[in-house]
Amino acid sequence: MxxxxxxxxxxxxxxxxxxxxxxxxxxxxxxxxxxxxxxxxxxxxxxxxxxxxxxxxxxxxxxxxxxxxFKVLGASYAIGKHLSQKLGKDISELPFSALKSEKVKSELGNLIFATTTDGNHGRGVAWMAKQLGYKCIVYMPKGSTQNRVNNIAEFDADVSVTDWNYDDTVRFTAEQASKNGWEVIQDTAWEGYTEVPTWIMKGxxxxxxxxxxxxxxxxxxxxxxxxxxxxxxxxxxxxxxxxxxxxxxxxxxxxxxxxxxxxxxxxxxxxxxxxxxxxxxxxxxxxxxxxxxxxxxxxxxxxxxxxxxxxxxxxxxxxxxxxxxxxxxxxxxxxxxxxxxxxxxxxxxxxxxxxxxxxxxxxxxxxxxxxxxxxxxxxxxxxxxxxxxxxx
Ligand SMILES: Cc1ncc(COP(=O)(O)O)c(C=O)c1O
Structure with missing residues (x-):
């Protein structure tokens, strides 16, 4: 040590x-x-x-x-902030029951959330996406165990394990999301991507x-x-x-x-x-x-x-x-x-x-x-x- x-x-x-x-x-x-x-x-x-x-x-x-x-604390708050920003509202006007409502869903349309995870963060994102009725795509690094994949797939997310380590998988997810118009909910920051990770931390x-x-x-x-x-x-x-x-x-x-x-x-x-x-x-x-x-x-x-x-x-x-x-x-x-x-x-x-x-x-x-x-x-x-x- x-x-x-x-x-x-x-x-x-x-x-x-x-x-x-x-x-x-x-x-x-x-x-x-x-x-x-x-x-x-x-x-x-x-x-x-x-x-x-x-x-x-x-x-x-x-x-x-x-x-x-604990990870769902970050994922849920970041998704809450992201959606309230899209709606031009303050998060205090959007408690969980309002975020889940048909009214909010019809205003936002069919969003797709995407993230990279070694397990727990992705589970939090997938859980929150399912609660709110959105699709979720999750990439996991090489070596992720089947039990951890199943823990995320349980919430209807589309989960794949890549051939790369965590940091390279984060880059891959960001590229895919930018090509496909997905909403990235990532718990680490890089140049030009600090708002969501900061919300996650605050969560x-x-x-x-x-x-x-x-x-x-x-x-x-x-x-x-x-x-x-x-x-x-x-x-x-x-x-x-x-x-x-x-x-x-x-x-x-x-x-x-x-x-x-x-x-x-x-x-x-x-x-x-x-x-x-x-x-x-x-x-x-x-x-x-x-x-x-x-x-x-x-x-x-x-x-x-x-x-x-x-x-x-x-x-x-x-x-x-x-x-x-x-x-x-x-x-x-x-x-x-x-x-x-x-x-x-x-x-x-x-x-x-x-x-x-x-x-x-x-x-x-x-x-x-x-x-x-x-x-x-x-x-x-x-x-x-x-x-x-x-x-x-
Ligand atoms: C159980 C658990 N503890 C601690 C951490 C560390 O969090 P961070 O990556 O923000 O350092 C993680 C991250 O996934 C985790 O899953």
Missing amino acids: KWIVNGKKILKEHEPLLNKSDLHEVKSFHESFEQYKQTPLVKLDELANFLGLSNIFVKDESLRFGLNA YSTLAQEAIEQLHGTIPTHVFLQAGVGAFASVIASIFVSTFEKNPPKIVIVEPEKADCFYRSCKAGKIEAVTGEMNTIMAGLACGEPNPVGWDILKCCTDVFVSAPDWVTARGMRVLGNPLKGDNKIISGESGAVTTGLLSILSETKYKDLRETLKLDKNSKVLLISTEGDTDPQIYRNIVWNGDYQSL
């Missing part, structure tokens, strides 16, 4: 991604969905005690909208707003966040450091070592991509190009970037799924558990330096987000039951 202290962290230079009125707008939009319910913030007291910490809180996103991952804020409410005044000292393109981590980090600006938590970003573009960017002092195949079990984090909006936030807010091998998340999945007596169990998938896996090994002598750098001790209150459940149940069982993460 490799890690790097972010010498360039300057909180003063951080521009919060959302102001108070944006935060309210996003949360109200999500609350208008009939499926909306806060996901649980689980307190793992026994684990905290075992690891010599004060508290561990885990936000369990496996229960989000029945979709087993994730509901999760952080809920967590802050559920913490009932406790201010976390540390927030550990996993990153793929970094859209999720940057918005959550941004909210936590700006909400608690007098006492900001330390931010730890964790990536798979095969796709550690933020770790490398921190080392280089500028955006650095990972190219080629990214064979990691953390499918949702297998992205080699940082979202530039996300990088601008994370370079100012992050304390330490960690590049973690697959066994770290396999360990996190087992720790959460097989808790100490008295703690609740959380089913967490490969991209959901890496932060727990990391925290769980930091009490070992081998990682003493990192623990000390992060000032993790008996006063620490750590927030972790389990961003997905067992989105591929077969892989989940193989890792948790058979202890096998290498043959995937």
Whole structure:
């Protein structure tokens, strides 16, 4: 495992991604969905005690909208914003029931949504498109599992697996969409395409707003966040450091070592991509190009970037799924558990330096987000039951 202290962290230079009125707008939009319910913030007291910490809180996103991952928060808000922009209305006039109405559909006509995904984002887009009665086309990178394809096809999307990695598939989708007049709902930005990804990031804020409410005044000292393109981590980090600006938590970003573009960017002092195949079990984090909006936030807010091998998340999945007596169990998938896996090994002598750098001790209150459940149940069982993460 490799890690790097972010010498360039300057909180003063951080521009919060959302102001108070944006935060309210996003949360109200999500609350208008009939499926909306806060996901649980689980307190793992026994684990905290075992690891010599004060508290561990885990936000369990496996229960989000029945979709087993947090990603639908971004896809749904971005589609809501995109459609309200097309209609020339404010999103506050278009709650879920209005967006689903025949009146809105007849004004907008037959739209086709398109996206690239390693699983969860595409599932969110497909789900939202189906709820609103539109067609959806989804491309997935080489190596995507059949279960993850099925999870998306379940919502009547047209799903294909390409021969390329995630970033090349994103480019292919954008080309196809521009040829065919599809609406691209992508969770990463590139030159000339920043509005939708920024809406997607803002959509994730509901999760952080809920967590802050559920913490009932406790201010976390540390927030550990996993990153793929970094859209999720940057918005959550941004909210936590700006909400608690007098006492900001330390931010730890964790990536798979095969796709550690933020770790490398921190080392280089500028955006650095990972190219080629990214064979990691953390499918949702297998992205080699940082979202530039996300990088601008994370370079100012992050304390330490960690590049973690697959066994770290396999360990996190087992720790959460097989808790100490008295703690609740959380089913967490490969991209959901890496932060727990990391925290769980930091009490070992081998990682003493990192623990000390992060000032993790008996006063620490750590927030972790389990961003997905067992989105591929077969892989989940193989890792948790058979202890096998290498043959995937
Ligand atoms: C379960 C899960 N967690 C975390 C992430 C990381 O999000 P981002 O790509 O915005 O960094 C993803 C992305 O797909 C995901 O599916």
